[in-house]
Amino acid sequence: MRLRKIWAEGTFAVLKRGHKLNKIQKRGLQKAIEECLLSATALNLKRLVKAV
Template sequence: MKVMRLRKIWAEGTFAVLKREHKLNKIQNRDLQKATEECLLSAKALNLKRLVKAV
């Protein structure tokens, strides 16, 4: 139960940030390969932002 609560905090918050700041809510109009690439690039950008903030 505790793991699910932590997942809700960590994962769902990350998804919300990606949808809000990286416009991933508009991804449904793309084919699967382009959508996958965009998701991966957005995740990398978010991780880099968090790394810079941590350092």
């Protein structure tokens, strides 16, 4: 649980704040999942660029 706080919760906060995931913009379960996956992909790409 301690590691989850450090790794997962911080990532969720970044996604909410930086990618405006407080409220899902798309309607329907499939489109909402797609929006979350695209936001997570964008975050990972940003982190990859920053590391390189």
